[in-house]
Each structure stands twice: as structure tokens, then as C-alpha cells.
Amino acid sequence: MTVRPMKSGEEAEIAALIYRSTNSWYQSKLGHEIFTGKPEDCRIFVDTYEILDPGCCLVAEGEDGKIAGSCFYHPRETHVGLGIMNVVPDQTGKGVAKALLAEVIEKAGDLPVRLLSSALNLESFSLYTRAGFGPVSVYHDMRFPVDHKLPPPPIGPGVVRLANTEHLFGMVDLEEEIAGIRRSKDLSYFLRSQGGHWTTFVHLDPSGKIDGWLASVDHPGCRMLGPGVMRDENAALALIHMQLSQARGGTPVFLIQTHESWLVAELYKWGARNVELHFAQVRGSFSQPQGIIMPSFLPESG
Numbered sequence: 001m002t003v004r005p006m007k008s009g010e011e012a013e014i015a016a017l018i019y020r021s022t023n024s025w026y027q028s029k030l031g032h033e034i035f036t037g038k039p040e041d042c043r044i045f046v047d048t049y050e051i052l053d054p055g056c057c058l059v060a061e062g063e064d065g066k067i068a069g070s071c072f073y074h075p076r077e078t079h080v081g082l083g084i085m086n087v088v089p090d091q092t093g094k095g096v097a098k099a100l101l102a103e104v105i106e107k108a109g110d111l112p113v114r115l116l117s118s119a120l121n122l123e124s125f126s127l128y129t130r131a132g133f134g135p136v137s138v139y140h141d142m143r144f145p146v147d148h149k150l151p152p153p154p155i156g157p158g159v160v161r162l163a164n165t166e167h168l169f170g171m172v173d174l175e176e177e178i179a180g181i182r183r184s185k186d187l188s189y190f191l192r193s194q195g196g197h198w199t200t201f202v203h204l205d206p207s208g209k210i211d212g213w214l215a216s217v218d219h220p221g222c223r224m225l226g227p228g229v230m231r232d233e234n235a236a237l238a239l240i241h242m243q244l245s246q247a248r249g250g251t252p253v254f255l256i257q258t259h260e261s262w263l264v265a266e267l268y269k270w271g272a273r274n275v276e277l278h279f280a281q282v283r284g285s286f287s288q289p290q291g292i293i294m295p296s297f298l299p300e301s302g
Contacts (some may be wrong), residue, residue, distance in 0.1 A: 008059035015042040021086035041221035069096035073104045073295040077182040082115035083300040090119040112284030117278035139255040141276035156234040163200040170210040177293035178229040203235040214239035225254035226296030233263045
């Protein structure tokens with residue numbers, strides 16, 4: 001098996017692999033598929049990652065010259081993010097994921113590697129644990145029923161505003177303060193893409209200082225709130241409500257730390273339901289969050 005960068009012209013094949021691999025696993029384990037549209041909908045993963053990190057899609061190629069698996073990685077100022085990893089269904093258990101993961105770890109060097117993994121997929125959990133990763137947080141995957149009516153927006157101190165480039169450095173600094181990571185490239189991309197598939201809001205405290213922000217993606221291949229960070233539950237609720245009120249199609253999923261019991265209880269009152277659980281896992285140094293973190297699958301953020 002050879003691990004190499006994705007070649008130009010392979011984007012559609014990698015998107016189809018993401019679609020097929022993910023749906024195959026969920027169908028075999030839970031009896032339903034995650035991607036209900038077309039394989040080409042998963043181009044949003046390939047295209048977004050290539051815009052942010054050209055050349056950072058790894059492909060595992062078998063001796064027959066066929067692609068057996070793929071994964072993305074994201075070098076950032078403070079860490080390396082491990083993005084979506086997929087293996088051709090009939091190649092599962094043959095060391096494909098292990099080879100891809102080893103390559104990412106080697107490229108990361110001394111930087112911590114961070115990822116999100118489904119709590120339902122014990123095979124992946126074991127793969128990461130054997131490679132030195134440890135779970136640092138557990139998240140509710142939550143969603144509202146289709147056509148669910150939101151309650152009125154919460155009343156609290158501060159206001160929600162559509163983010164713009166003037167907010168960039170404040171957003172970057174806030175995430176480093178709360179989550180211990182810095183990734184100005186991602187946040188700049190969200191703001192440049194405002195009005196397309198991406199929408200980002202900031203929460204300003206009574207003094208006008210940013211005390212929370214939340215991005216979202218609205219696309220047939222991925223409808224999700226996140227990433228985002230907030231100092232407290234009031235900012236989180238205000239930002240979540242604003243994002244949900246802007247959702248154009250489908251029902252976006254969002255991740256909330258399980259230990260945020262008050263925030264989770266309020267979202268249950270709104271009508272939110274659990275659909276899955278995810279672990280944030282880290283290989284290397286990690287600092288406990290100083291606020292609320294809402295990670296995402298695109299771009300992957302553990």
C-alpha cells in the first residue's frame with residue numbers, strides 16, 4: 001500500500017468514496033444512511049479542504065493502483081486537525097486507516113493532533129486510542145425535528161450581529177482563549193464565504209466586545225452549526241437561535257458538550273433531540289476549555 005497526496009482529477013472519486021464509505025458504515029450498523037442526496041454532494045468536503053489546505057488530502061493506493069482510502073489533515077498555528085477519513089468498504093480491516101493515520105502523525109511532528117470520532121464507531125475509537133489519542137470531551141449531536149417551530153429568541157445581555165472581517169482578530173483571539181487553538185485561516189474563510197454556503201454571527205457583550213461566535217454551513221452535503229466558541233450559555237443560546245432561524249433547508253445538526261447540563265436542558269425545552277454522540281480526541285498536549293466549544297465536521301474541529 002502506498003500513501004500519497006490526492007492527484008488533480010481525483011476529486012470526484014474521493015467525494016464518491018466519502019459518500020459510499022460513510023453511508024455503508026451507517027447502513028450496516030444502524031440501518032440508515034447519512035447522505036441522502038447524490039455522491040457529488042460530498043464534493044463540498046473535498047473542495048473546502050482543498051481551498052483551505054491545498055495538497056493535504058492523503059490517498060491510500062493498493063498494489064492494483066486503485067484508491068483504498070483517503071483522509072484530510074489541516075496544519076494550523078497550534079495543532080493539526082485530522083479531517084474526514086474513509087476506507088473502501090471491502091478494504092476495511094486491512095490497515096488502510098492505520099497507514100493514513102500514521103502519515104498524518106508523522107507530518108504533524110511535535111504539534112498536537114485533534115479529531116472528532118463517533119462514539120458509535122468503536123473500530124475507529126480503538127484505532128485512535130492505539131495511536132496515542134485520548135478522549136477529552138463528549139458531545140451530544142443534536143437536531144430539531146423537521147418543520148419544528150423555534151421559540152422566541154432568548155432575552156439576555158448583549159446582541160447578535162452578522163460577522164464581518166473587522167471581527168476576525170477578535171474571533172481568533174477568543175477561540176485561542178477559550179479552546180486553546182488558533183486557526184485564523186479557517187475563520188477568514190468563513191467570513192470571505194459569507195452569503196454562500198457559510199454564515200457566521202458574533203455575539204457582542206454590553207460593552208461591544210466579542211464574547212462568542214458561531215459559523216454554520218448549509219449545503220446538501222453538510223448542514224451543520226459550528227464551529228464556534230462562547231464565554232457562557234447566554235451567548236451560546238443567542239447564537240444557536242440566530243443560526244437556526246437562518247437555516248434555509250433541512251435541519252442542521254450541532255454539537256454540545258455533555259457537561260453543559262443547563263444549556264442541554266434549555267435546548268431540550270426548545271425541542272432538540274439527540275441523534276448521536278461524538279468524542280473529541282487529542283494526541284499530544286491539551287488544555288481544558290475556558291468556555292463553551294461547538295466543534296464541526298466541516299472543517300473538522302475537535
